[in-house]
Amino acid sequence: MRKILGPGLLAAGLLLASCSTAPQPRPLAPPPRPVVAELPYKWTNGFAPKAHKDTLAVFGPLALRPGDFRWAAAIPEGEAKVVIDLLTQTFYVYRGEQLVGVSTISSGKKGKETPLGFWSIFRKQVKGFSRKYDNAPMPYMQMYDEKGIAFHAGALPGYPASHGCVRLPLKFAQKLYGLTKLGTKVVIEG
Numbered sequence: 361m362r363k364i365l366g367p368g369l370l371a372a373g374l375l376l377a378s379c380s381t382a383p384q385p386r387p388l389a390p391p392p393r394p395v396v397a398e399l400p401y402k403w404t405n406g407f408a409p410k411a412h413k414d415t416l417a418v419f420g421p422l423a424l425r426p427g428d429f430r431w432a433a434a435i436p437e438g439e440a441k442v443v444i445d446l447l448t449q450t451f452y453v454y455r456g457e458q459l460v461g462v463s464t465i466s467s468g469k470k471g472k473e474t475p476l477g478f479w480s481i482f483r484k485q486v487k488g489f490s491r492k493y494d495n496a497p498m499p500y501m502q503m504y505d506e507k508g509i510a511f512h513a514g515a516l517p518g519y520p521a522s523h524g525c526v527r528l529p530l531k532f533a534q535k536l537y538g539l540t541k542l543g544t545k546v547v548i549e550g
Contacts, residue, residue, distance in 0.1 A: 399447050401549060403476045408445035408549040411452035414459040422462070424450075426518035429463035429532040436460070440540045444511070444526055446474055446550025449519070451511070451528060453536055460539070463532040466516045467550075468509075468524040475524070479504035479546040484537065488512060498525070500533035504546045511536075511546075 401408070415422060419430045438456025445452070446467050453461040468474040481502045488501025488510070503510040507524075513534070514527030521527075526548075528536065 401447060404549040405547070407443045407547045408448070408450075408452075411443045411445065411454075411459065411462075412448070412450075414454075415452065415462050418459045419462065424462070424464050426464050426466075426516040427529050429461065429529050431532070431535055432458075432460040435539070440544045442511075442536075442540070442544065442546045444474075444546070444548045444550075446476070446520070446548065451526065451532075453539065455539065461532065461535065463528055464516055464518070465511075466514065466518070466522055466527040467520045468522050469520045472523045473520075474522070474526055474548060474550075475505060475509060476548050476550055479548065481540055481542055481544045481546060483510075484540070484542065486537065499530065500528075500537040502537065502540060502544075 399409070418432065422430065424430075436455050436458045438458070441454040443452040443454070444450075444465065444467070449465050449467065451461075451463045451465045452459060481504050483501075483503040485501045486499070488498035488503075490496040490498055490508070498510060498512040498514070501510045501512040505524075509524045509526075511526035511528055511533070513530040513532075514522065514525070516527055516529060
């Protein structure tokens with residue numbers, strides 16, 4: 361004798377049967393890692409890319425306009441070190457291993473490029489003047505190259521425009537001047 365099922369029981373039976381035979385969902389693959397484009401450096405030892413990562417960790421994502429800078433609220437003890445990235449027109453300053461400041465710059469224009477390499481500050485002047493370029497003012501000047509190349513306060517148009525020096529916002533140059541000393545290491549990559 362056959363038992364006849366009502367429409368509700370028949371639908372429930374079919375639903376249960378379909379669940380047990382349905383393919384099991386596969387775990388989702390992890391999303392692909394974002395591709396980070398490497399900048400086309402002519403010369404780098406990794407200091408500038410590391411400084412960019414340190415900036416994200418200390419200050420978060422920044423969109424600095426020409427003349428903008430950030431300075432940490434607390435400055436730790438230790439030796440100062442400067443990293444300049446000519447490709448991104450960014451200046452980084454460390455105290456010990458801690459990034460304490462980041463700023464926009466204007467470096468040397470085409471034909472008067474800012475030299476790359478490892479340097480040390482050997483001369484500092486609050487009211488510096490250029491011996492090469494009509495006694496042009498170089499406030500908070502810190503010279504690192506024997507040919508007279510330095511970083512100092514100056515005009516920041518948002519692109520390389522100097523005769524080789526690295527121009528900084530005035531307030532940033534002033535703070536930086538108090539943090540560095542003769543012999544402070546400078547790394548310029550680009």
